[in-house]
Structure formats: C-alpha cells, structure tokens
Amino acid sequence: MTTIGEMGEDALIAAFAPRLPVTDSEILGPGDDAAVLAVDGDLVVSSDILMEDRHFRMDWSGPEDVGWRAAMQNLADIDAMGAVPTALQVTLAAPPSLDADWVLRFADGLREACEPHGVGVIGGDLSGAREVSVCVTVLGETHGTEPVTRDDALPGQVVAVSAPLGAAAAGYVQLTEGRRIDEETIGLFLRPRPRIGAGLEAALHGATALMDISDGLLRDAARIARRSEVGIAIRAADVPVHEGARFAALELQIDPRPWALTGGEDHHMLAVFPRGSAVPAGWTVIGETTDAFAGVRVDGEVPEDLGWDHFGG
Known part of the structure; x- marks a missing residue:
C-alpha cells in the first residue's frame, strides 16, 4: 500500500x-x-x-x-x-x-x-x-430557458414526484441493522440513481416550483411551501413507494410509508404544476397546493416528523 x-x-x-x-x-x-x-x-x-x-x-x-x-x-x-x-x-x-x-x-x-x-x-x-x-x-x-425555483407555486396547483421514494432510507436501515434483505435498495443508498433530466423535463412541462428530494419529501415540500407562501396537502396513499423498500419493510415487519415520506437521499424530483397542464409521463401526482393553511399536511394532519435536519440529526 x-x-x-x-x-x-x-x-x-x-x-x-x-x-x-x-x-x-x-x-x-x-x-x-x-x-x-x-x-x-x-x-x-x-x-x-x-x-x-x-x-x-x-x-x-x-x-x-x-x-x-x-x-x-x-x-x-x-x-x-x-x-x-x-x-x-x-x-x-x-x-x-x-x-x-x-x-x-x-x-x-x-x-x-x-x-x-x-x-x-x-x-x-x-x-x-x-x-x-x-x-x-x-x-x-440553462440553454436559454428560465431556471425553475421554489418560489412560484400558486394555490390550486398539483404536486408530483418523478419516481417512487424510500429506497435510500430502506437501504440505510438495512445497513444500520446489519441486514441485507434487498440489495437494490442498499445499492441505491450507496449510489443514488435519480433520472438526471427529469428536472428539465418538469421545466419544459411548465413546472412552477421544483427541487430534488434530498432531506425527505415532507421537509423538502415544506421548503417549497414556505418559499412560495402556499400550503401543500399530500395524500399518503398516493405517494409511490419503491418496491424494494416495500419488500424490506415486509421482512422487517414495519410500515414502508415513513421511508417514502421522510427518508431522504433518493434525489428524485418534487415539482408543482398548474392544474390541467400535462404532468410528464412517469410522474405521480401526490397532492395539491392550497391557501387554506401554511406548510405541509399529510391526509389533513400536521406531520410530527418532516425528515432529515443537518443540525438536528
């Protein structure tokens, strides 16, 4: 050596x-x-x-x-x-x-x-x-297009994600617990594989707000909500969960949905689109923006856990 x-x-x-x-x-x-x-x-x-x-x-x-x-x-x-x-x-x-x-x-x-x-x-x-x-x-x-920020979402628009979530969180839990249940999710924790180009795709489809999910869906959605001064209502049942995460959760006898809602490091895209516009193929609509409240709610409730905080653990 x-x-x-x-x-x-x-x-x-x-x-x-x-x-x-x-x-x-x-x-x-x-x-x-x-x-x-x-x-x-x-x-x-x-x-x-x-x-x-x-x-x-x-x-x-x-x-x-x-x-x-x-x-x-x-x-x-x-x-x-x-x-x-x-x-x-x-x-x-x-x-x-x-x-x-x-x-x-x-x-x-x-x-x-x-x-x-x-x-x-x-x-x-x-x-x-x-x-x-x-x-x-x-x-x-930018090749002449306008950058899409977190600031321009409006009430009454739809919220969507570019891919199933929770794989990285599932991989992290397996490594932490010394279990190797699903190798794909472990691999996706070690080497995230977002579809680079999905953000540009969202921009070309008229996205009004956009960011990648690095610290968890709820925490990052809250950032868009705060910057755009809207509320974001998420339907938990509509949030797509990675199949490998579902399998690992089944073996661990736990619910995989928290991985999709609060687990970060998938680096897939979170975007807001005008209602009635064409959400890109392969994206999943998971909720909408509103002026009825501030911040993020899941199935009408304020979540107890938003996800990863770099200074809070």
Whole structure:
C-alpha cells in the first residue's frame, strides 16, 4: 500500500487527473489556477459537502461509491433548477495515511457518474485533514430557458414526484441493522440513481416550483411551501413507494410509508404544476397546493416528523 502522504500532492494529482471525466464545455481544464468553460445561457451553480462518518462510512461505502454519490447529488441540484449540468470542481481532504488507491478509485466513481451526462471534472483542490471529506461545486447552464425555483407555486396547483421514494432510507436501515434483505435498495443508498433530466423535463412541462428530494419529501415540500407562501396537502396513499423498500419493510415487519415520506437521499424530483397542464409521463401526482393553511399536511394532519435536519440529526 502506498499512502497519499508517501506519494505527495503532485504525484497524486498526476495519477488522479487522467481518470477524471471531461466535458465538451471545457476550454481549459485541471492544471492551472482556474478552469475556463464555455456557457450557453445563464450559469447555475451549487455546492455540497460529504464528510466521513457523517455522510458516508468507509465500512459501508467503497471509494467508487463515495465518488458516485458526490457527483450524483450535485448533478441533481442542477437538474432541480431545470438546467443542464456541465462540470464539477472537486476538493478532497484526507489524512496522509489514506491509501492512494482509494483516491484513484474515488476518481473512477466520479467518472462513472458523470460521463453518461457529458459532465466533466474541471479542477478542485487537495488538502490534508484528520478524516476524509469531499466538497463539490457543480456548474450548469440553462440553454436559454428560465431556471425553475421554489418560489412560484400558486394555490390550486398539483404536486408530483418523478419516481417512487424510500429506497435510500430502506437501504440505510438495512445497513444500520446489519441486514441485507434487498440489495437494490442498499445499492441505491450507496449510489443514488435519480433520472438526471427529469428536472428539465418538469421545466419544459411548465413546472412552477421544483427541487430534488434530498432531506425527505415532507421537509423538502415544506421548503417549497414556505418559499412560495402556499400550503401543500399530500395524500399518503398516493405517494409511490419503491418496491424494494416495500419488500424490506415486509421482512422487517414495519410500515414502508415513513421511508417514502421522510427518508431522504433518493434525489428524485418534487415539482408543482398548474392544474390541467400535462404532468410528464412517469410522474405521480401526490397532492395539491392550497391557501387554506401554511406548510405541509399529510391526509389533513400536521406531520410530527418532516425528515432529515443537518443540525438536528
């Protein structure tokens, strides 16, 4: 085993960089003080961080999984604006004792997630640290369309999701309890697979508000409700639950619906559409917006649990 401390920064970069994906938007990529991209339309930017033992565990996730997750959750943020992701900047901090092969396989995970979408890694930084952490900045472009925010939902519109929910939560519970009931849901926790392009699809179908479900359906719906100053009424029976989550819940003898309502990290899209407009095929209508109350209600009741809070656990 060769550690990154033994290899040194320059040698690590020389081994790491060729494994990264390239974007057609790149004019100047890694290796200089900054990268240069060609942009079509407005520039859309987001960032995220993953910290060891907070967002991933080494005993659960291989380095390719961490790279995949780091990329995919950021691509979903750009898609959730109705934009197209083009490039990532990735900063990796790690202890000098980390195996250099971990870093190279991490790059492979980034490439596996990004290449099908034409997204490149155009630079970033390396730093020493006590534990592994990954910070990603993602860039996207609108190609002349208007970004879709969380702000413009109106009362009397319909609320829909782009895919069944609860898979990541089911996978997390299985890993936590040391059970391997459904391998698909475990895999979807380790490597989220939202359909990148669903957000742009929603935008082209007239969505008035849009975001990806990262912290749980109810918490993220509450964010749209607050920003748009509407209430959101959700019908629990209409919320689609991933089949693997249903199977795992059956084996665990629990109700899978809380996974779909409050479990995050599926990164599928949540959108509001004008009533009577064509909701995209494959989406599921789960409720409506209203001016009768503020916030989110499920089957008419205020939920006790909204989902993941980064500072509340």
